[in-house]
Amino acid sequence: MAVAEPPVVHTHELSRRFGPVVAVDRISLDVAAGSVFGLLGPNGAGKTTTIKMLTTLLRPSSGRATVAGIDVEARPAAVRAVIGYVPQLISADPQVTGYENLWVFARLYQIPRAEREARIREALAFMGLTAYGDRLVREYSGGMIRRLEIAQAMLHRPRVLFMDEPTVGLDPIARDAVWEQIDRLRQQFGTSIVLTTHYMEEADRLCERVAIMHRGRIAACDTPERLKRSLDRDDASLEDVFTHYAGEEVELGGGYRETSRVRRVASRLE
Amino acid sequence: MADTAKPRASDASQAASSEPRPAPDRWRAVVRPLSRTWALVGYEIRKLRHDPSELLLRAVQPALWLVVFGEVIARLHVISTGPLPYLAFLAPGILAQSVLFISIFYGIASIRERELGIIYKFLVSPASRISLVVGKALSASVRGISQAVIVFALAAALGVSLNLDPLAILGVFAIVILGSALFATLSMIIASLVRTQERFLGIGQLLTMPLFFASNAIYPISDMPGWLAPVARANPLTYEVDALRGWMVLPATNELPAGVDLGILLLATVVLILIEARLYPRMAE
Numbered sequence: 285m286a287v288a289e290p291p292v293v294h295t296h297e298l299s300r301r302f303g304p305v306v307a308v309d310r311i312s313l314d315v316a317a318g319s320v321f322g323l324l325g326p327n328g329a330g331k332t333t334t335i336k337m338l339t340t341l342l343r344p345s346s347g348r349a350t351v352a353g354i355d356v357e358a359r360p361a362a363v364r365a366v367i368g369y370v371p372q373l374i375s376a377d378p379q380v381t382g383y384e385n386l387w388v389f390a391r392l393y394q395i396p397r398a399e400r401e402a403r404i405r406e407a408l409a410f411m412g413l414t415a416y417g418d419r420l421v422r423e424y425s426g427g428m429i430r431r432l433e434i435a436q437a438m439l440h441r442p443r444v445l446f447m448d449e450p451t452v453g454l455d456p457i458a459r460d461a462v463w464e465q466i467d468r469l470r471q472q473f474g475t476s477i478v479l480t481t482h483y484m485e486e487a488d489r490l491c492e493r494v495a496i497m498h499r500g501r502i503a504a505c506d507t508p509e510r511l512k513r514s515l516d517r518d519d520a521s522l523e524d525v526f527t528h529y530a531g532e533e534v535e536l537g538g539g540y541r542e543t544s545r546v547r548r549v550a551s552r553l554e
Numbered sequence: 555m556a557d558t559a560k561p562r563a564s565d566a567s568q569a570a571s572s573e574p575r576p577a578p579d580r581w582r583a584v585v586r587p588l589s590r591t592w593a594l595v596g597y598e599i600r601k602l603r604h605d606p607s608e609l610l611l612r613a614v615q616p617a618l619w620l621v622v623f624g625e626v627i628a629r630l631h632v633i634s635t636g637p638l639p640y641l642a643f644l645a646p647g648i649l650a651q652s653v654l655f656i657s658i659f660y661g662i663a664s665i666r667e668r669e670l671g672i673i674y675k676f677l678v679s680p681a682s683r684i685s686l687v688v689g690k691a692l693s694a695s696v697r698g699i700s701q702a703v704i705v706f707a708l709a710a711a712l713g714v715s716l717n718l719d720p721l722a723i724l725g726v727f728a729i730v731i732l733g734s735a736l737f738a739t740l741s742m743i744i745a746s747l748v749r750t751q752e753r754f755l756g757i758g759q760l761l762t763m764p765l766f767f768a769s770n771a772i773y774p775i776s777d778m779p780g781w782l783a784p785v786a787r788a789n790p791l792t793y794e795v796d797a798l799r800g801w802m803v804l805p806a807t808n809e810l811p812a813g814v815d816l817g818i819l820l821l822a823t824v825v826l827i828l829i830e831a832r833l834y835p836r837m838a839e
Contacts, residue, residue, distance in 0.1 A: 339678050341838040361680055369678040373671025379601050391593030392679040394586060420604065436675070 289317040290353060292444055292476040293338060298347035300333050307333040309500035310347060315444075315478055315493075320470065322491035323480040324526065330500040331480035332372060335448050338478070339369050352443045368437030372448035372480075376429045376436070378422040382413055385421060386436050393440035407435040411465060427458025434465055438475070445469070447479040451486060459486075466490060484522035494522070496529050503529035587685035594689025598696050609697065613704040616652040620644065620708055623772075633773050638807050645709040646798030647771030650791055652705055653698040653730055654765060657737035659758050660694040661745030668749065668837045677838045683831040690742060691735035691827060698734030699727065706802075715804045725801035725812060732819045733794040737765075739826040746833035771795050775809075793818045 291314035300308040308330040315321040323331045336342035338351055340360035349356045352366045376385050386404045395403055408417045411431040421429065430450065437445055450466070451459040463486070469475050481487055487494045488508050495505040504511060504525070512520045515528055602609065620641070627633060628640040635643040667673040676686055706726075710716055717723075741758065748754050768782060769791040775783050786792050797815035800808030808815070 336838070341674060341677055341835070361682070364678055365680040367678065369675060371671045371674040373669070373674070375671030375675050377601075377670070377672055379604060380597070381604075384597070384600050388593055388597040389675070389679065391596075392590050392676070392681045394589070394680075 292317040295349040301345045319492045320477045322487040322494040324487045324494045325497035329497040366443045368442035368445040370437045370447040376421045383417040411435040444476045498530035590681040590685040591689040598693035609700045616648045619648045642714045642803045646802045649705040650795045652701045657734045660738035661741035664745040687830045691739045694738030695731040695734040698730045702730040722801040729797045736823040
C-alpha cells in the first residue's frame with residue numbers, strides 16, 4: 285500500500301447532548317482522503333447532528349473532531365474555508381436566479397473578481413445547468429435545485445464536501461443524476477465526500493465505507509462489501525446489515541419534526 | 555436548553571483572524587469582511603429587482619398617515635409644533651415610522667432563510683458572523699432607503715417645505731440607513747431567540763406600536779404625560795425622528811444637534827450588532 289494520507293475527517297469520542305437527550309454518543313471515526321464516506325441510519329439516529337458538528341454549525345458537548353487536520357472547535361473559521369456543505373433542507377434561494385445563487389457565495393468565499401464569472405459559468409456547466417442560469421430558481425425542478433446546490437458547495441473547490449441526505453425527496457431519475465455528479469466530483473477534483481443517507485441503496489452505490497448509526501452511536505463501520513459478508517449469508521443486503529447491527533428494522537418514521545421537515549423538502553422538490 | 559444556548563465565544567473575532575492567508579494582509583483583514591457584507595447587500599438588491607411589489611405596497615401606509623391623519627390633525631390645531639406646520643412636523647415622524655415598520659419585521663427573513671436552509675450555508679461559509687449580521691442589517695437599509703424616497707416624494711407633493719441642501723439629504727440617508735439597520739438588527743435578535751414565525755410575529759406586533767407611540771414621531775415629547783416622556787427619551791426612534799427634523803424639513807426643529815442623534819443611533823446599532831453576531835449562529839442549531 286502507498287503511504288497512508290492522514291484522514292481528512294477524524295473524530296474521537298465526539299458527543300452532543302441536547303439537555304437530557306444524547307443525540308450523538310461518543311463516536312470515533314476516520315474518513316480517508318479522497319473517499320466517499322456514508323453515515324447511514326434512520327431519521328433521528330444522529331447523522332445530521334454529526335454533520336453539523338463537523339461543519340462547525342454546532343459545538344460538540346465533548347470529544348474532538350478535526351476536518352482536513354483542523355480542529356473544529358479551536359479554529360472553526362479555518363475549517364469553514366476548506367469545506368462545502370449541502371444541507372438536508374433545500375437551500376437554494378427561489379427568489380433569485382441560479383446564477384445569482386452562485387454569485388453571492390462566490391463573493392462570500394472571496395473568489396477573485398477576475399475568476400468569478402468564469403467559475404460560476406463553469407460550475408453551472410458542470411452540473412448541466414448552463415441553459416437555466418438566468419432563470420429564477422422558483423422555476424427549477426427538484427433535481428435541478430439539488431444540482432445547483434452541489435454546484436454552489438463546490439464553487440470554492442473545498443477539500444471536503446458534506447452532504448446531508450443529498451437525494452431525499454428526489455425521484456429515481458433525478459437521484460441517478462445526482463449520483464453521477466457525485467462520482468464526477470470525485471474523479472475530477474479528488475474531493476472527499478461525507479454524506480448521510482437513510483437509503484441503503486445509496487450507501488451501497490456511492491460509499492467506500494459506511495458507518496451505521498443508531499441512537500447516536502456507531503453500530504458498525506466498514507466497507508459495504510465487508511459489512512454484508514460479516515453476516516454469514518450470501519445474499520445479505522445493507523438493509524440486512526442494518527437490521528443485524530441496530531437490532532431492529534430500518535424505520536423511516538422519525539418524529540414529528542423530522543417528518544414535517546422531510547415533507548417540506550419533498551414538497552419544494554415537486 | 556442551557557446547552558444549546560452556549561455562546562460561541564470569540565467565534566466572531568476568530569473568523570477574521572484565523573483564516574490561512576498570505577503575508578501583507580492587514581489591508582485584506584479590513585477589506586474582506588466589508589466585501590462580504592457588501593455581497594449580501596448586492597444580493598438583497600437583486601432580490602428586490604426581481605420582485606419590487608413589496609416596496610410599492612409598503613408605500614400605502616405612510617401615504618395614509620400623511621394624507622388622512624396628517625391633514626385632519628393639522629386642521630384641529632391641537633398639537634403644538636412651534637414654527638412648523640403640523641404636516642412638516644409629521645413628515646419626518648412618518649418617514650421614521652415607515653422605516654421602523656419595514657425593519658422591525660426584517661427578522662422574518664432570517665426565519666424564512668432558516669426554514670429554507672439558506673442560513674446554514676451562510677454560516678458554513680468563511681464569512682465572519684459580524685460581516686453576515688452587518689450585511690443583513692444593511693440589506694434592510696436598502697429597503698429603508700426606498701421608503702425614504704417615497705415619503706420624501708409624498709411630503710413634497712403635500713407641500714411640506716423640504717431641506718434640499720445636498721448635505722442635509724445625505725444626512726437624511728445616513729439616518730435612514732442607521733435607523734433601518736438598528737431596528738432590523740433588533741428584529742434579527744428576536745428571530746434568533748424565538749426561531750419560529752408564529753412567536754416572532756407575536757412579539758413583532760407587540761413591539762411596533764409602543765415603539766411608535768412612545769416616541770416623538772407624531773407629537774412632541776413636551777406634550778406627553780410625565781411618565782411617558784422618559785420612555786420616549788429611551789426610545790431610539792425618538793433620536794431618529796429628532797435628527798430627521800434637523801435635516802429633512804425647514805425650518806429645522808431638532809432638540810439635540812443632529813450629529814449627536816446620529817452618534818446615539820450608531821452606538822445603539824453597534825451594540826445590537828455585537829449581540830446578534832453572538833446569537834445568529836443559534837439559527838443553525
